[in-house]
Amino acid sequence: MTDVVTDVMPEPAAGGRALSAPLMGRDAEPTLFELSQPGRRSWQLRTTGVPEVSLEDLVPAEHRRPAPPGLAEVSERDLVGHFTRLSHRQFSVDLGAYPLGSCTMKYNPKICDAVAVLPGLADVHPGAPASCTQGWLQLLVELEQQLCEITGMAAATLQPAAGAAGELTGLLLMRAWHDAHGQTRHKVVIPDSAHGTNPASVTLGGYEVVTVPSDARGCVDLDALRAVLDEDVAGIMLTNPNTLGLFEEDIVAIAAAVHEVGGLLYYDGANLNAIVGVVRPGDMGFDIVHLNLHKTFATPHGGGGPGAGPVAVSQRLVPYLPGPRPTRLADGAGDRYGWSTTPESIGRVHSWHGNALVLARALTYLLVHGGDGLKQVAQLAVLNANWLRTRLSGTYDVPYDRPCMHECVLSASSLKKSTGVRALDVAKRLLEEGFHSPTVYFPLIVDEALMLEPTETESLQTLEALATALEKIAAEAVEPGGAQYAAEAPHATPVRRVDEARAARTLVPTFDARRDVGS
Amino acid sequence: MTDVVTDVMPEPAAGGRALSAPLMGRDAEPTLFELSQPGRRSWQLRTTGVPEVSLEDLVPAEHRRPAPPGLAEVSERDLVGHFTRLSHRQFSVDLGAYPLGSCTMKYNPKICDAVAVLPGLADVHPGAPASCTQGWLQLLVELEQQLCEITGMAAATLQPAAGAAGELTGLLLMRAWHDAHGQTRHKVVIPDSAHGTNPASVTLGGYEVVTVPSDARGCVDLDALRAVLDEDVAGIMLTNPNTLGLFEEDIVAIAAAVHEVGGLLYYDGANLNAIVGVVRPGDMGFDIVHLNLHKTFATPHGGGGPGAGPVAVSQRLVPYLPGPRPTRLADGAGDRYGWSTTPESIGRVHSWHGNALVLARALTYLLVHGGDGLKQVAQLAVLNANWLRTRLSGTYDVPYDRPCMHECVLSASSLKKSTGVRALDVAKRLLEEGFHSPTVYFPLIVDEALMLEPTETESLQTLEALATALEKIAAEAVEPGGAQYAAEAPHATPVRRVDEARAARTLVPTFDARRDVGS
Amino acid sequence: MSGYAPHTEAEVAAMLEFLGLSSLDDLFAVVPAALRMAGGLDLPEGMPEPDAFAYIDDLSRANRPAGRDLVCFAGGGAYDHEVPPVTRALASRSEFVTSYTPYQPEVAQGVLQAVFEFQTLVARLTGMEVANASLYDGAAATVEAVNLAVAATGRQTVWVSRGLNPTWRQVLATFSAGTGHRLVDVALTNGTTQWEGADADGEAPGVVLVAYPNYLGCLEDLAAARAVCDRTGAMLVVAFDPIAAGVLRPPSDWGADVVVGEGQALGMPLGFGGPYLGLFACGLSQVRRLPGRLVGETVDAEGRRAYVTTLRAREQDIRRHKATSNVCTNQTLMAVTAAIQLGWLGTTGIAEVALRSARGTRYCREKLLGIPGIEALADAAVLREFAVRLPLPAPVVIERLVDEGFLAGIALDGSYSSGADDGLLVAVTERRTRTEIDAFVDAMAKAVR
Amino acid sequence: MSGYAPHTEAEVAAMLEFLGLSSLDDLFAVVPAALRMAGGLDLPEGMPEPDAFAYIDDLSRANRPAGRDLVCFAGGGAYDHEVPPVTRALASRSEFVTSYTPYQPEVAQGVLQAVFEFQTLVARLTGMEVANASLYDGAAATVEAVNLAVAATGRQTVWVSRGLNPTWRQVLATFSAGTGHRLVDVALTNGTTQWEGADADGEAPGVVLVAYPNYLGCLEDLAAARAVCDRTGAMLVVAFDPIAAGVLRPPSDWGADVVVGEGQALGMPLGFGGPYLGLFACGLSQVRRLPGRLVGETVDAEGRRAYVTTLRAREQDIRRHKATSNVCTNQTLMAVTAAIQLGWLGTTGIAEVALRSARGTRYCREKLLGIPGIEALADAAVLREFAVRLPLPAPVVIERLVDEGFLAGIALDGSYSSGADDGLLVAVTERRTRTEIDAFVDAMAKAVR
């Protein structure tokens, strides 16, 4: 592989050329900076009639920029061309199936986009007095109520902006609880299959991570758990179904064991899509639950965000929830909704009220589904995953061969041994078969993991095509030249396999910076 | 070339597979009908509480459908996947330059999309009483006024839905004028370079076409014109600049000659982008003008429509305009705007008031530009076209080698003679260089015509890249294998060269019909 | 430089130099000096976008759109049906919006396939073999159908049912000034066309034109219309309604030769009357006379299925003055929208929309007819729309109901009501709730009291 | 089946059969029976989309959004700047909206390149070498910056200027319960931070945290803050404002080690506070401690330029409990939005927005201070926001002005106004016209009379 960037862009680049569009050619897309021409502009601002005082009169000399910020200067036409072409270089759920395990990339109904742009929601200042935001407050209260019913909890905060923020919030609630009970505990238990945010959150919550291994079933080893439980354990973080897509059958025993030592149970709700409407974290014995609205309740992932990670808690933890909280007021003459904070509150975890427009999308999704609809979501998500697992069990290894929940973890371990074709190669080959890849190399405890989460919004026909493609890839691998072909995949995408090592070696984090950072 | 469709789609197809997306693969996209599965659905309708009477009770037996219409049955997810993938198989201005001569494919500002969805415009019933539509009426009156100022005319109808509808409307106005003056005339003159809609409209207007040839300059041959003019000529249809992109310099003499025999001058406004704000059809002597708002005033072409083709006329023709017309009322207590029709009106040419939401876009465009802005549009459009013409004149033939207006007509005639590479091959090769093709084989009077209209919204850098690509294509053609390569182009598009002859021979106009219609 | 042109002053200067010119005005040297505008256009100065937006927004606020504040019972060719967010989202994708007529099929498969699907859907709805890629609106499609039928039969007399939308009738009359067709109106009796006696006038018709359901919402006896055609040798042109088609016998079953219609109900907003969508379908035998664009399936050089506009030889850009239609720019985006909307509705949805509209219509009609002084204007079976006779002039009642938050309907012209202006055409779509209808009826009762 | 799952009943049956199961409930056999919900969730029945839309629309109508009917002078971290239709159109393209974190770069160049451009733009605005791919909001970015600086200096004492947005300060305090950082408040004097005396407390700070402009809108003396850092060995974290950065000296010039900020002003609607955008930039020397995602340029197998998320080893999914941050899902769509908006503004636009905001602020401030009873809360230079002391409690005045159609500002907590609740923070963006400001000032004069 060459070590120089071979396609040096002509400077300045042509904004009206679509050579980078997969429809037309396969070139790189120029950056905004290469499209820039001094003197060009897109912006147009309102005519205000405000007196035109000079910058010199407005800002003292020592505070003035010595030189303009030098962003880019492009016409609206070139701006539109550029970002439209970039959008054509991006896979998305709306283009096809995205069976990325642990991520719940389901179809997100367009109605949610439509509510999120209603001026009565989108243009409300978060600092406006409650008299101007009664609709928003009601929306948040109703969402909280629905989430409590779904999780079996007593109250919730909607502030956390994503699952990880919810995790940390939950751990601080745990800490506040123990503090309030005069206890200083130091350890939080997590299974070895846990998502990486769990241990990171534990550390940021000021706790020490104690890892408990999975047993042969892929579940928490109950004996190993009991062995680590003591009065220094603040709690345990679990996701159920776990990241292997398996239901922790011993959950009742686990809860009892943890509660016995005075610990709390934290539920990582990233996998709720498997069980929503079927079984509730609260009923399993959990005390604190975060939800990934951007997974289960179909708020789109936005290329990596925004999300929303509300945290629901059982009655005893309610006083500690972050504040201020939207609240239904006693009936009377004035506002029906307002804000309230308890003295025990751990405080704010978001600068305002959380990712509000994401929350509005989630409530819309919940309204459309209702209780029965949500249960059906879980049922069909689990049906799809089991169908895939069963269908593919002859082709790939199934490390834990038992009914799964909403996702199934396969392994390319045997394939790699027999042909050299790795999980990564399978993933890359799949791209040019018209599917996004599954999650690979996670969970860490499975060798050459391929983690497939089809979600309930994909059809049987899509599952069949996906399975057939995965079978074809495995079959090709044993043919002459097949392993090589897989190793060089993808062949049909706008860029071929991307050199990740080089990116980390010679760091180019901006158009202007280039730094050798070693290997 | 094979005579059977080789990629028979699996039935039923997988709606979640993106193999047809240029990003992922190069397969055909299944049709909606192949995605269909009985029992699936997307629709959701309002809960109304209206009594649920059965169809049998509502519709007499003889009127009831014997079988359901059998459209398609797909999930919303598959619907979205399908049409999103189709959009990725479609070139558009927003992806790159579209130098299609005669079509004025300029960048259309996004603000126009934003106004067209305002509920106060989009949700107004066209039959609502004037008291409910004062804003619309004012909008239409103001648009009419601006168009009159731009064309130098006295009044306009906004009803025609496209340029061709405007042409026919104009010809009926011509007829009404002559009728009112007790004359029955039979002929309408058009130049041989005219757009095909002109002669077709003349015929539909009940007139006979008299073709006048172009001279060596590419302009109307004045002597030849004079030779055909007599008292049986109802009028002449001209576009100026004409379809060769050349300004008819003799326009004043032409107007005088036509008027002298009592004929009227019709201006085909498709090329107005060249002269808007610089010279007005009215000042040139035209009596009737249609405008293509979807060209000059940047209302998007929508893959082939909708457009809008208002017709403006000089004072003497005003009474004949189609009605009802939006009108400013005398000041008083009630509505400020209403509708009016003259007794001489030729009648309605649209079921309501024209393509209203297109008209709203056009007014927005006009408001943003103002008079000076429009003039600049013309200047820069003409600048771009002349730059391209001059730059490419060494590479392609320039049939009429003089300064052009907003578009320039080149020819691949010499290239074809020397290499066999035709205008069509050049057009197809250009696609994979990241540009839409120019118009080819039009106007008909130029051999191997390549008609380039860059428009004012493309940058110098884009023009340079386009010219370089066209030079590269010409240079390749003389290399060994070059002509063959061009004949097989495009190579990089989602489908390769499409068999047009086969489509006409074995007609497949729907998913269900297939008919051999001969050659 | 302002506006949307990217040119910097330096670039303009360089380009002029390349051309050997010294100013932008020099570009127009060929234009006789006397013609060039000295002072520039007398238009308001250009406004920045936010100002222009505010200006149009002000105008939009001077209208009363259909919605919660003006519940819509108006139809007459433009209906308030559900347009879901998914249709709006897909139909507004910029690839569909900002492309041109698919002249280069290699990079236009998106629009081409969507239109091919549209053609198929229209063909299935109408029961006809082939449909075109759209015309401007229902009126324009009607004009084209008449032209086709006249060309096919060689006879210029057209029998036009008075059940045809009167504005379409007017458009047809306008264009007949050029084509020279003779229009013969055929009256309605109690809501449906009275064919007997139409031939009193003598000339055998080339075309018989009837709407199903008709303007008054009534279901015509198409067998009778077909019989007239069989008797006279005319072609039968049926103006159908694509929503009603969800439950009604398709025009093909009745022997229609050409079927036209207004497609607005298939996903287009009311939009003050446009852009709408002209539907046009006929038999394969007429395909060479089919106006407008036609997309067909074929293969590419590698044998993959592909689509292309076909039988171009019919079109005006090739046949020029021999063309039977001059349509060029059509309503492709609306055809794509309709394909999306019909995909969303599917087989069951379109029937359900028709059924629910019929239920609301029945409910509303019965309630309105219960108001003293309001009478039925016709007794024939209706589907989504019906006409009543009011005790007051319809325009007066409409204004009164506007004040109560209802768009009560369309005032009928006197010809439908023995010369009086008391006829009101009321449409009830699947979006009207029982609560809305009840409130409407109450308000109506007050308005006519 | 309803909802968005495509399964027909026949398919469900076939799939169950393939799995050897007899009902959907069997899929949950592993779940202890006692845990399974018997009665189902106690939630309202599912509503069809149009009903759900109407429900949310009703809620939206129970708010008073900023706009013509409530002219916005509120800021405090959320500003009413122009968001043009072009930004909205591009940022809502479904490829950006419905994709995931770009784990497979071969089919994610769109998001990757947009984020790479975002990183470059933020780096250029701040003057720093590297920026990350976004954090949740300004507060979250501040927390991450403090964590980075504490890790880099090994010292847990944080001097926090009271000029930092107080809600950010609260978020920092909340999370410090886990990390154990000691926060030391440093007071303002006449609008800017009074660094002298902060060390009275003894412990040398690892971090000095200051906002520029600060919460009261004032321009801090960053040279003084830098001097404190030089003296104590602390790292300087500056919370900057991306719009102000259009005209202000970039934080890098003042020697900032880490720059954070709230990016809402770069194209995001007010949205009741989210989703917003956390900006984070620092020097390359700190890149291995950079929280969140980082996109870098590289090449593909054919040597073409390509982008990929890089230095993943820092992130929690690999470093797990050794990670210094737990952020996973971030605000990518907002980063893409900001890249588009900054592309639209460009070098000249961002300066113009800042300049026009400063003009409106100057104009409005002088007029308000001309009202008897209203006083300046600080005299330091301001840019887009300023604080005044009212003769009445600020919440009362705010409610009165709401009735007049103005969102007057944010009520300051007593600590900014010697304990009284009379402090009001007023923001004036480039969108405020002279007419609006004049009317606001008139209404204010009446409200405090």
Ligand SMILES: Cc1ncc(COP(=O)(O)O)c(C=O)c1O
């Ligand atoms: C199992 C699990 N836990 C936690 C998270 C973290 O959630 P977020 O990305 O919203 O911060 C994820 C997200 O991928 C996850 O899959």
Ligand SMILES: Cc1ncc(COP(=O)(O)O)c(C=O)c1O
């Ligand atoms: C010169 C000319 N005249 C007339 C027309 C017809 O206009 P429309 O397509 O809007 O009917 C066109 C359209 O391409 C044209 O280029």
